[in-house]
Amino acid sequence: xxxxxxxxxxxxxxxxxxxxxxxxxxxxxxxxxxxxxxxxxxxxxxxxxxxxxxxxxxxxxxxxxxxxxxxxxxxxxxxxxxxxxxxxxxxxxxxxxxxxxxxxxxxxxxxxxxxxxxxxxxxxxxxxxxxxxxxxxxxxxxxxxxxxxxxxxxxxxxxxxxxxxxxxxxxxxxxxxxxxxxxxxxxxxxxxxxxxxxxxxxxxxxxxxxxxxxxxxxxxxxxxxxxxxxxxxxxxxxxxxxxxxxxxxxxxxxxxxxxxxxxxxxxxxxxxxxxxxxxxxxxxxxxxxxxxxxxxxxxxxxxxxxxxxxxxxxxxxxxxxxxxxxxxxxxxxxxxxxxxxxxxxxxxxxxxxxxxxxxxxxxxxxxxxxxxxxxxxxxxxxxxxxxxxxxxxxxxxxxxxxxxxxxxxxxxxxxxxxxxxxxxxxxxxxxxxxxxxxxxxxxxxxxxxxxxxxxxxxxxxxxxxxxxxxxxxxxxxxxxxxxxxxxxxxxxxxxxxxxxxxxxxxxxxxxxxxxxxxxxxxxxxxxxxxxxxxxxxxxxxxxxxxxxxxxxxxxxxxxxxxxxxxxxxxxxxxxxxxxxxxxxxxxxxxxxxxxxxxxxxxxxxxxxxxxxxxxxxxxxxxxxxxxxxxxxxxxxxxxxxxxxxxxxxxxxxxxxxxxxxxxxxxxxxxxxxxxxxxxxxxxxxxxxxxxxxxxxxxxxxxxxxxxxxxxxxx
Numbered sequence: 231x232x233x234x235x236x237x238x239x240x241x242x243x244x245x246x247x248x249x250x251x252x253x254x255x256x257x258x259x260x261x262x263x264x265x266x267x268x269x270x271x272x273x274x275x276x277x278x279x280x281x282x283x284x285x286x287x288x289x290x291x292x293x294x295x296x297x298x299x300x301x302x303x304x305x306x307x308x309x310x311x312x313x314x315x316x317x318x319x320x321x322x323x324x325x326x327x328x329x330x331x332x333x334x335x336x337x338x339x340x341x342x343x344x345x346x347x348x349x350x351x352x353x354x355x356x357x358x359x360x361x362x363x364x365x366x367x368x369x370x371x372x373x374x375x376x377x378x379x380x381x382x383x384x385x386x387x388x389x390x391x392x393x394x395x396x397x398x399x400x401x402x403x404x405x406x407x408x409x410x411x412x413x414x415x416x417x418x419x420x421x422x423x424x425x426x427x428x429x430x431x432x433x434x435x436x437x438x439x440x441x442x443x444x445x446x447x448x449x450x451x452x453x454x455x456x457x458x459x460x461x462x463x464x465x466x467x468x469x470x471x472x473x474x475x476x477x478x479x480x481x482x483x484x485x486x487x488x489x490x491x492x493x494x495x496x497x498x499x500x501x502x503x504x505x506x507x508x509x510x511x512x513x514x515x516x517x518x519x520x521x522x523x524x525x526x527x528x529x530x531x532x533x534x535x536x537x538x539x540x541x542x543x544x545x546x547x548x549x550x551x552x553x554x555x556x557x558x559x560x561x562x563x564x565x566x567x568x569x570x571x572x573x574x575x576x577x578x579x580x581x582x583x584x585x586x587x588x589x590x591x592x593x594x595x596x597x598x599x600x601x602x603x604x605x606x607x608x609x610x611x612x613x614x615x616x617x618x619x620x621x622x623x624x625x626x627x628x629x630x631x632x633x634x635x636x637x638x639x640x641x642x643x644x645x646x647x648x649x650x651x652x653x654x655x656x657x658x659x660x661x662x663x664x665x666x667x668x669x670x671x672x673x674x675x676x677x678x679x680x681x682x683x684x685x686x687x688x689x690x691x692x693x694x695x696x697x698x699x700x701x702x703x704x705x706x707x708x709x710x711x712x713x714x715x716x717x718x719x720x721x722x723x724x725x726x727x728x729x730x731x732x733x734x735x736x737x738x739x740x741x742x743x744x745x746x747x748x749x750x751x752x753x754x755x756x757x758x759x760x761x762x763x764x765x766x767x768x769x770x771x772x773x774x775x776x777x778x779x780x781x782x783x784x785x786x787x788x789x790x791x792x793x794x795x796x797x798x799x800x801x802x803x804x805x806x807x808x809x810x811x812x813x814x815x816x817x818x819x820x821x822x823x824x825x826x827x828x829x830x831x832x833x834x835x836x837x838x839x840x841x842x843x844x845x846x847x848x849x850x851x852x853x854x855x856x857x858x859x860x861x862x863x864x865x866x867x868x869x870x871x872x873x874x875x876x877x878x879x880x881x882x883x884x885x886x887x888x889x890x891x892x893x894x895x896x897x898x899x900x901x902x903x904x905x906x907x908x909x910x911x912x913x914x915x916x917x918x919x920x921x922x923x924x925x926x927x928x929x930x931x932x933x934x935x936x937x938x939x940x941x942x943x944x
Contacts, residue, residue, distance in 0.1 A: 326422070333415040336361050348422055350396035361418070365391050365403075381409040381416060393420070402427045450524075450546040453531070456539065458482045458499050470548060473518060491515050498528060503539045506530045512549070523553040580908065583628040584880070587907030588834045590628070590929035593621045595840035598932035599847060618931075625929050628907065641682050641925075644807040647737055648672040648712045650686055658710075661691065662698035665705040676714040677804035679737050685778045686802075692775050693741045693798050700745025700796055711740040714804060725785040725801070736784070736801040743797075748790040756788065775800075822940045823849035826873030830854045831861035831889065832905075833881045837928075841876060841935075848936050850874075858884030862892050869897050874942060876926070879906035890923060901942040905930070 328348045331340040337360060341353045349364060356363065380387035386408045393403040404426075406419040444451050444464035453462035459482050463475045483492040483499075491513065498509050508529040515522045528544030597618045604611050651672060659668055690710075697708045717736050748756065757776045779786050779800050790796040828850045832838045842852040850873075855861035858881050865872065875893065879886035886904050893902065907928040924942045926934065 328420040330356075330361070330418045330420065331410075331415060332361060332418060334413055339415065345420075348395075348420065349393065364393060364420070377407060381407060385409045390423070393422070447545070448547070450548075452544055452546070454482075454499065454542040456503065456541065458496065458542070461541070487515065495526075498526075499542055502528055502530050502542055506532065506539055521550070522548055523550045525549045584907045586624060586628040587928040588837050590621050590625050591834075592836040592840045594618060594625070594929050594931050595844050597621065599840075599843055602847060602932070621929070628929075641684070642680050643683060644678050644680050644805060644809050645683055646674070646676065646678050646809045647681075647686065647739060647802070648674050648676060649809070650683060651690060651710055651712060651739065654687060654690060658691070658694050661695060662708065663701055663703065665703070666698050666701055667705075667707050668694075669707065669709045671709060671711040673713045676712060676737050677735060678807055678809040679782075679802045680805050680807070681782055681802065682778075685782070689775045689778050689800060690739065690741075692771055693800075696772060696798075697741055697743035697745065697796070700743050700747070702746050706744040706795075707742075708744075709740075709742045711742070713738055713740075715801075717801060725787050731783065731785055732803075735804045737804050738799050738801045740797060740799045742795065744795045747792040747794050747796055749792050753788055753790055822936055824873075824939055824943060825849050827851045827853060827871050828939075829861055829865060829872050829875045831856075831858055831876070831881065831886075832878040833857055834878075837878070844932050844935050845876075845939075847932065848939070850939075857881045858886060858889030862889055865893055866896065869900070872900060874901045874903065874939060876903045876905060877923075879904055880908065903938060903942055 326344060326347075328344040329342040330338055330345065333339055337358060338356045339358075341356050343353060345351065345353050345356060351363075377387045377389065386406065388404070388406050391403045391405055392400050394400055402423045404421040404423045406421075408417045408419075410416055441464075445466070447464060447466060450467040450470065451462075451464040452460060452467075455461050459480055460478050461480075463478055465475070467473065467478070468475050478486055483495045486492070487495075494511065494513055498511050501507065502509060508527070510525070510527050512523065512525045515524050524546045526544055526546040528542055530539040531541035531543050532539050597614050600614050601611060601618075604614070651670065655670065662668060694708065694710070701708075714735060714737050716734065717731070718733050757772050775798075776786060779802070782802055784800060784802040786801070787799045788796070789799075824845075828845050830838055830841050830845070830852055831854070832841065833856060838854045838856075842854055845852045853864060853872075855864055858877065861875070861877065862884065865875070877886040877889055881889075884892075886906070890902055890904065893900070902923040903926050904923045905926040905928055924938055926938045930938075
């Protein structure tokens with residue numbers, strides 16, 4: 231359009247030149263005619279030519295032709311000027327840009343009316359001036375350089391400059407320059423881009439705010455195109471996952487992650503594109519060798535006036551710590567429930583066992599005393615012996631209840647658990663199925679432990695029998711392995727009742743079998759009392775195992791796969807004390823008789839009476855008390871007459887330990903024997919006394935009492 235305008239101006243100049251030539255000829259001819267009327271000589275000259283008619287005719291025709299040509303040229307010039315004004319008005323109305331024509335010297339030869347709106351200068355005042363009057367930017371003013379080179383090489387140039395209004399205000403300009411052919415100057419289009427610059431500034435500020443927001447967003451923000459390729463990732467991804475964002479841009483999840491991890495993500499993305507829906511999902515991702523749990527919220531991005539989803543946006547939050555915390559919380563909750571269940575059943579079992587043991591003291595004591603009074607060939611001896619056997623079985627059940635309640639540890643010794651297993655090897659081999667092969671992998675260099683050896687033997691035996699039963703009558707292998715390891719909180723998370731266990735070195739016994747295994751549901755119930763997968767429950771079994779391990783401040787793990795086998799691992803805290811193998815010498819206790827007065831204190835009348843009768847049968851005189859306070863008052867009256875004292879640990883008003891301390895204030899050397907159906911070994915060992923009291927476990931029999939008093943008095 232600009233080039234056409236300039237061509238029309240040339241036409242105006244051409245018509246103008248033709249018009250002036252014609253006018254000059256007409257004026258010249260008229261002048262000759264006028265002169266001929268004034269000068270006779272000239273008139274005579276014209277008279278000669280006018281005598282020829284043809285000359286006069288031609289002269290008249292030439293005159294009228296010149297007049298006609300003048301009329302045509304005038305109207306053509308008038309129409310061209312009108313067309314140019316009309317064209318300029320059209321351009322001004324449809325374009326806010328200013329159009330200027332300059333010659334080869336950059337002098338303005340024409341400009342549109344918009345120049346006044348843009349610069350505040352009337353167009354007429356700019357005609358003949360240099361373009362320097364319009365530009366404030368020194369990079370444009372007075373320089374040909376890049377503009378001239380581009381015009382010469384490409385025929386156009388696009389650039390920017392700073393314009394200057396009449397009032398001195400500056401504003402940004404975009405300048406488009408097009409060369410006119412023949413090196414006749416150029417057409418210059420100038421556009422006020424203030425609004426565009428403001429928009430660009432606002433956009434840059436918006437992008438800066440967006441990037442700043444995304445930088446501190448505690449999640450991985452992303453945008454994918456319709457082909458599921460990443461086109462944007464915020465800087466959090468690089469910081470959180472220690473990876474380079476540029477490596478991920480332009481790639482899909484299937485190109486970045488293994489199929490197992492990428493398939494769920496791709497499936498959700500395709501659903502978003504197809505259904506235009508939002509979605510939430512959690513995925514497990516392995517990035518850089520580290521596992522992450524990511525919760526992702528993703529949504530479709532549909533541009534305005536479009537119906538198809540062209541992009542997917544979303545944010546992925548790293549919930550690894552939260553998920554681990556939730557898992558740990560559930561584990562702790564599970565452990566608390568298990569602990570509460572153990573505690574509740576333990577209290578119940580312990581109470582029952584305590585009452586059982588008090589009753590069994592009377593049963594076994596009276597049976598033993600009756601046997602001593604019967605001749606060897608008495609028919610009733612067999613009946614009494616059966617009573618003793620049945621009572622002893624009841625005592626074993628009571629001991630298992632105590633073991634489950636964590637109160638079954640009575641005699642604590644420093645020992646090596648590998649030695650215990652080795653000593654039991656023969657017994658273990660005959661206790662399992664004939665089709666089972668029992669292997670041992672014992673570490674003899676492991677640290678010692680402090681334990682009740684009888685209780686630990688029961689644990690090992692129960693686990694071996696359980697392993698043999700799991701073979702279900704088929705051939706298989708059972709392995710017993712011992713060792714030592716360091717346990718921390720991470721290890722305790724997968725064990726039972728770990729919350730109160732200290733970190734440190736633990737000795738373990740691992741018992742594995744190749745039996746039928748167990749599913750998760752059975753594993754959750756396997757330590758419940760009387761639980762079994764066989765016929766009706768036969769006892770406390772694994773429940774007693776758990777109670778014993780708990781009372782020894784240890785823990786246990788269970789790993790079982792259905793159809794493959796089961797592994798139980800018990801952990802017991804190690805000690806720096808050195809285990810000493812004992813050599814036992816059998817003493818002739820059956821014939822030993824005591825002498826002197828024994829003070830017996832127990833809150834159960836049946837226990838007091840049978841204890842009195844048993845002690846009297848082995849040579850002692852006995853004074854009884856109903857509780858610790860009564861025993862203390864009796865002792866204060868005449869402490870010298872007593873050779874020994876038998877105290878029940880759990881008595882009202884004044885317990886056994888308290889009574890012990892009060893008696894020691896009076897006499898610090900008298901032998902004192904404590905007795906209980908509970909495990910009070912921890913309380914006894916806490917007594918700060920050189921002469922620790924002996925302990926007689928309920929239910930006791932006559933030979934047990936004879937042995938304990940002989941040891942205490944000797």
